[in-house]
Amino acid sequence: MKNLFASGHRACGGCGMAIAIKLILEATGENVFVVSPTGCLEIVSSPYPETSWRVPWIHSLFENAASVASGIEAGLKALGRKDEGKVLAIGGDGGTADIGMGALSGMFERGHDVTYICYDNEAYMNTGVQRSSMTPIGASATTTPAGKVSYGEIHPKKDLVSIAVAHGLGYVASASVGYAADLMDKVKKAVDHDGPSFIHLHSSCCTGWRHPSSKTVEVMRLAVLTGLWPLYEVVDGEVVNVKRLAKRLPVEDYLKTQGRFSHLFKTDEGAEVIRQIQAMADANAEQYGLDLDIEE
């Protein structure tokens, strides 16, 4: 099968996003229009006159991918070309959850037949690891650095899945680059769904998270296995297909793999933050029923 995201792009070795795009396009096939906001994806894939995209692709600005996707969908409809392909927007956490939130909400509310995938690498990686609203508590980013009197990011992540569900979307899912088959399955469901759909995709940036580039899949999986990144779908408002865990791992197993959390292991205050993060994982387990009861 032809790789629709061609080799030769400029992503870092071990980039979660690059793995994700390859998988996403494998799932959609070639009949798809892709919109990307400004960010790593656009930068690594489109240095004129080269392009990695073997599907029709457009990058416009940082905050308007959802609106451009809306326009593409409306244009195809008006021209009687709706059957030509699905419309897919793929943006990072900055372009989606922060600067592009208004446009995204508008696209959801107006009911455009667009699948929006947010690859969430938990900071503004393209500009050098500045914090976003999706940077997790305790992570050191360049605008919320750990220091003598700081343990890094202090605010919890936005719950993007719930935001999407609150718009009444029929298909919303969380996914992880660490679980390729699950991701592809969800992408297929999302694009086959009529109307807007949304996938919140956890995607490691080995440069920003500071782990070896060979460990991407392993780190991504640990986020799921510790309960920090639950995998589930929300179909017509109902949480379904939760990935349950036979033995949920302690969050330290995930945190210790990455340089962005390393300061937490050095102080008493850091230990307290790790306890907070563990409490978040426990709350996830409770909310989504992550822990598999051996009796079941």
Added chain:
Amino acid sequence: MQVVEGSYAIAHAVKRCRPDVISAYPITPQTHIVEDLAQFVADGELECEFVPVDSEHSAMSVALGASAVGARAYSASTSQGLALMWEVLYNVSGMRLPVVMTAVNRAMSAPLSIWNDQQDTIGARDSGWIQIYVEDIQEAHDAMIQGYKIAESKDVMLPLMVCADGFILTHTYEPVVLAEQIEVDDFLPPYEPEYFLSVDNPLSFGCFAEPDKYMEFRYMQHEAMDRARIKIKEVADEFGKAFGRYYGGLIEGYNLDGAEIVLLTFGSIIGTIKEVVDREKNVGILKIRSYRPFPLVEIRDALKDAKVVAVIEKDFSAGFEGALFTDVKAALYNHINDLKMLGFVVGLGGRDVRADDILEIIKRSKSAMDGGITDEWQFIGLRGELL
């Protein structure tokens, strides 16, 4: 001929252009245009995708996406809305997408003012959009139809905004000849772009360019603007033949023969100025229709026998002078050396510009002609008691 509101005339013209996608966010005084278009769609008179978006930024972004797949796209805005669109304006022109919009002219906040001046579109002057300023409602209606033909021309491929003074041209009623569908269909061919997003030919739009390539993209926009100079004139001529109405190409002169004083301006204020000039001797008007591309040669030619040119405008650059004034001076420098040039700012934030104000400008121009220039650039109608 029918007596209609300006906004209705503009909306009607847009409808006749058969846009595939309309995307707009309401803002006074642009609202009636998009409301009328929405009603056309609701009544089945216009088949198109009408996308009522969450912001002006999204409005222009939807138009961008639609245009990129080969759809004919329309939007409209004004003032703060146009400012919010600003970065998308550059993006649309950089991707060479021939989106057409009505930019209703309104003052910029603060202080908040919903009333007319031209500060908003002057701010968008350098965005790579063709800017056509119109004098009356009929011209606004006609410019929309001409606009698509200019913008979509293969040797132009630039977006175009028709700049029409808010309230004065959008909320007043005038007798207007509303174009018939068959007339517009004969005049304006369907939009068939050479390059568009399609699964059959998967192109990449909006790639980034490194320093060894970026400059050439920008230069090609400039070349396209040069070609637009010719196209705007051609389309005005063709429109004249097809519809029997002509407003000039890039500029239009009025009583210029033997005029010693020329009042140079754009927009709806020309109606008032014509009233005054009709009663004056040796005073003419030079109307700028196309502000971008700027009619350098035409202005030089039109002013070659004049003694004083008074540039009148509803905008200025704080700390310098009126934008049109600067541009006119730049166009004439090295070409006409004995012409005296004065700049006047009038009508900011909707302040009425009356015949007396124009007479005052003519008086000051005469005294500059006879004597020297004491004040090169002045505000007319300032209320000293509020300063």
